Amino acid sequence: GAPARRAPVRATVTVDAAVLAANDALHAAACERSDARxxxxxxxxxxxxxxxxxxxxxxxxxxxxxxxxxxxxxxxxxxxxxxxxxxxxxxxxxxxxxxxxxxxxxxxxxxxxxxxxxxxxxxxxxxxxxxxxxxxxxxxxxxxxxxxxxxxxxxxxxxxxxxxxxxxxxxxxxxxxxxxxxxxxxxxxxxxxxxxxxxxxxxxxxxxxxxxxxxxxxxxxxxxxxxxxxxxxxxxxxxxxxxxxxxxxxxxxxxxxxxxxxxSRTTDHARHCTVRAQARLDGALREQRGSAQRRAALAAAARGFHDALACGAGDRSEAAHVGLGHAFLELASYDGAAALAAALDNLEAAVVRAPADAHAHTMLSTACLAAGLTARALEAASAAVEADPASPIARNNRGLILAALGRSADALRAYADGLRLDPSNAELLVNFGVSAYDLGETATAVRCFRAALDSDPTHARAATNLAQLQLGGA
Ligand SMILES: O=C(O)CCC(=O)C(=O)O
Ligand SMILES: [Fe+2]
Structure with a gap:
């Protein structure tokens, strides 16, 4: 017989009927595309x-x-x-x-x-x-x-x-x-x-x-x-x-x-809601920082992820919680503490759902740092490195947290680990340079900013930092 342990089937009554109808239309279109090929x-x-x-x-x-x-x-x-x-x-x-x-x-x-x-x-x-x-x-x-x-x-x-x-x-x-x-x-x-x-x-x-x-x-x-x-x-x-x-x-x-x-008989509402919300979030992140458009798009993305969770997406995947946490983290720059608290709640829920997902841990660590929860930020950043030791992004993020904690030498080591994985990563090079500068190694910092500009001539922070050090006569 069927084992007892099963995910609960969620009623979708809390989701707007228009959203469910839009999902049904997407599902029908997907079936047509499938039939054609x-x-x-x-x-x-x-x-x-x-x-x-x-x-x-x-x-x-x-x-x-x-x-x-x-x-x-x-x-x-x-x-x-x-x-x-x-x-x-x-x-x-x-x-x-x-x-x-x-x-x-x-x-x-x-x-x-x-x-x-x-x-x-x-x-x-x-x-x-x-x-x-x-x-x-x-x-x-x-x-x-x-x-x-x-x-x-x-x-x-x-x-x-x-x-x-x-x-x-x-x-x-x-x-x-x-x-x-x-x-x-x-x-x-x-x-x-x-x-x-x-x-x-x-x-x-x-x-x-x-x-x-x-x-x-x-x-x-x-x-x-x-x-x-x-x-x-x-x-x-x-x-x-x-x-x-x-x-x-x-x-x-x-x-x-x-x-x-x-x-073909079943519309997967959780999936369609998540995909739609993710597209809104991706769009929002392309809008100008601080703009009203960005705020409106982020709010729409958050609503979409809420719908996804109401359809049971959280029982199957971390994606909706990661997305909602990301949207709230970005909304915190408009709406302050309440949004940041919601970001933390959702990102904590995400890492429970996917304990080996480096991206979820990295997002959580960023939110914790923004909230001043430095110990938890470092813990999450380290969990991301452990989950994906080959990810330069996870190494970079851990370095940023260590730097924010004033641990420049540890940060430098974290960036160096990242650079071993991806030697021309401009972000890692700039951050290595900043921590080197904090440790008094100005010549190293200049070399790093130059190397960052070599690999990405459009890297604004590399250019600004280099100009500042050169103005200072380094
Ligand atoms: O290469 C494999 O075995 C997995 C491929 C896979 O997961 C995918 O293409 O989605
Ligand atoms: Fe796959």
Missing amino acids: YRPSAPLVAYAGEWERFCFPASPEAYAGVDAVPPCPFTAVDLACVSTRPLLSAEQCAVFLADAQDVAASAWDLPAAAAGAEATYARRAGTTVEVSQLPRGRELFNAAVLPALFPAVVAAFPDALGDVPPARLRVQAAFVVKYNASAGQTELGYHRDGPLVTATCALNCPSEFDGGGTLIEAKDWPRSPAPIRLARGHALLHPGNVRHGGAPITSGLRFVLVVFMYD
Whole structure:
């Protein structure tokens, strides 16, 4: 029978009917887009194999994050499933690989999950190409992949999706991800995919690369997850919003076919509200600081994230709390203490939901510093570094907190750690320069500001600081 532990299903009555109607319209448009590109063009075929299952953490106390509880409609045994029979033949994999090789280098793009991420992370990320851009792959996808994949998805999650006819599934996105060790495009950081279910299919053999595989954050908890390395043609299925990533390869090439799927019958209100609010927040952050437009856009973003939370987004992801916290943090420069307190509440809620999300910890530390909570700020900044030791942004942020605490020498070390990861990062160079100056090392400071301007000639703080030191005769 179905395990008892399940995410609560939220009533959406507190959300304006117009918002729900807008979500339904977005959902309908998404289904139409899906139908135009990706539709099974042959009869569906039942999946004849078994599934190797991975469960949500047995003790939710041990893993405090959202992934301690299966997201509705999934159950405790639905963290991830690996096929015991291939879904794609070697020949079918070869078609995708040949297409992927023929597609112009310019067609490859950074994955959506990396698009909003910091530049250095994005540089390490694998690149993607949409299946709809692959002339032979697109045909094959509709003629053979979807007819096998839709029934397999339902079969893999019988408790959760047993009532969903496979033909009701739709594709939000389908793309080939290419990891290339010699190009430094080796991994994909932890993230959540939007829609109901994600399928990741291996297109080449694990002998063609070292490392790699899919990391499911809550798998093997409290140990760090062993990567799931699929044999060619095999599929990994998991709820889309389970936190996961692509483990770094250390040599060779790794190709996977990734498909995001959802039920055409169900509008995902939490997701649509979150996506809409995030777009508003991104827009607000582009408005002039201090302007009325910025304030209005931030308030609209906050309302959107509120709606998302009212639809249950907080039960599934940290994203709405991070977004709401970010919006309130920015609103604090207009509205003062009440907004700052709301920012802190939401960012604390976010790190509870995603204890290994460096971005959430970094946002929290910034808010704590603004509120004068320096000890908590440093704790959160250190948690961000621990969550993502390869992130120069997390190192930079920790340096800023240490500098604000008057610990210039410690700040300098934090920036130096960041610069080892990203030697030409202008922000790190400027901040290193400032702390060096605070420690009386003016010549070093001048060198750092110059180096920052070399790598980013538009860096205003580097230019101002350099001019000031040169005026001072340094
Ligand atoms: O490379 C993998 O195994 C994961 C890919 C992934 O998570 C994605 O493309 O969204
Ligand atoms: Fe993903």
